Amino acid sequence: MSGAATLAERYGPRALILGGSEGIGAEFADLLAGSGLDLTLVARSAAALNETAGKIRRVHGVDVEIIELDLAAPDIPSRASDIIAARDYGLVIYNAGATHGVSLFLDQPVERALNLVALNCASPVAFAHAALGKMREKGRGGLILISSMSGLVGSGYVAAYAASKAFEIVLAEGLHWELQRDGVDILCAVASLTDTPAMQRSGMVAVEGLTPMDARTFASGALGALGTTPVWYAVGDTAVEGLRAMPRPAATANASAISAQLWGIEADRGG
Template sequence: MKELPGDFADRYGPRALILGGSEGIGAAFAEGLAAAGLDLTLVARSAQALEETAAAIRRSHGVDVEMIQLDLTRADIEARAGEIVAARDYGLIIYNAGATHGVGLFLDQPVDHALNLVRLNCAAPIAFAHHGLAAMRSRGRGGLLIVSSMSGMVGSGYVAAYAASKSFEIVLAEGLHWELARDGVDVTCAVATLTDTPAMRRSGMVEIEGLVPMDAGAFAMNALDALGTAPVWYAVGEAVVEAMRAAPRTAATAHASAMSAQLWGMDADPDTAGR
């Protein structure tokens, strides 16, 4: 794993808060930041995964690792965000939560499935951003890194609510980047491509010949390198993103929907899907 610049801890230390920090990309963020000397607070739903990741990082790097077991979709997330942020001196907050948690046609799933994604990818990032950035602005330094997905680039069948909620994260980061730059605080949205994580494997993703998911560690370290350089960083590169933007929206949606169907073994024909 590549190393962060020597002054990274001065800019974003002494402690990082990683929401969704127990495995996959979150654990890769934790590993890279601990190697740079930052203490960590890891937040996730799974106590066992938190304990395993925290123990491994302590053994490898000797930094302080705090664990908080928390469901980020809970109704009182704004209050909990305030408590967590106020309890420590965070120079960096990474919002990495937000896997698909199952795919399917919008109307074939309970409405709470979609609302849960809104709570996870919209309400919770707002809560932690508001509390965390306020503290950073008063100090004149710090950073917020929000992890989104290429699904947020265009509407897509089978993941309609997920794609919409990930789009929210991209647009939120763009606005906050503009607002906080004058205060010396960096805000970036790191947009992931298909990445090999335990959450993605649990989601029922199908292995496709010729399609190789990105390594979680590579994504995490490149995202940290991009922090503060631009409002949005795309793991696939700007050329791919520009090509997507140049395509008609209906064609882009059709392509994204077909890809979703392929990845999760669903019916790619819109005339027969769900029937």
């Protein structure tokens, strides 16, 4: 759904951006503020939140609230309810859950995998459940979940991350089916490798032939797709169809090799 007036009318008066302090989240914030929406930005880093919020206030003159919160915290269901109840949100964007460094599943503490499950599965469910009921009552609104191409197939070195990102895609498909009749738009925006501060901090290395997408291009494309489809792939449908045409074991082997390349690991496992 495109156009400044359309965004404000369809998804105003305020957007909640979870993971809104930098990168893709900050680009969503800037685009929505430019369309006239007030914002609530949620993230762990107060410094990054204040910097982004200050810039948006200066440039766009909208109201920007910040909330410092760990989206993997155990009390997220109650926090989500409180945050949603406090404001009139017409749009919720869940943009969290980057992976920071990779390793074989059994070479990491189980808490690391469970943190990804909390961040990419439990927390999106909590915020979706809290927000969508109010949107259904109004007969309008939107929810965007940000997933990853990693969620399309199992992958070594990022097994739990890939699985948790697959959850977001399937969740969005089901919620879209349930809520389209009520005038509520649900979208899973599936990112490819994207140039963000989190990616730069993650330990990734440059790989020939893999050029990160611009974060603003991704955010703009996702907003344009909202209301038109349950799942939008930043790389385009053709690339996704090619991946799905591969036998699953071959696709997993390919994804695992790419993960190893991106984090400079010598891939020596798997058959």
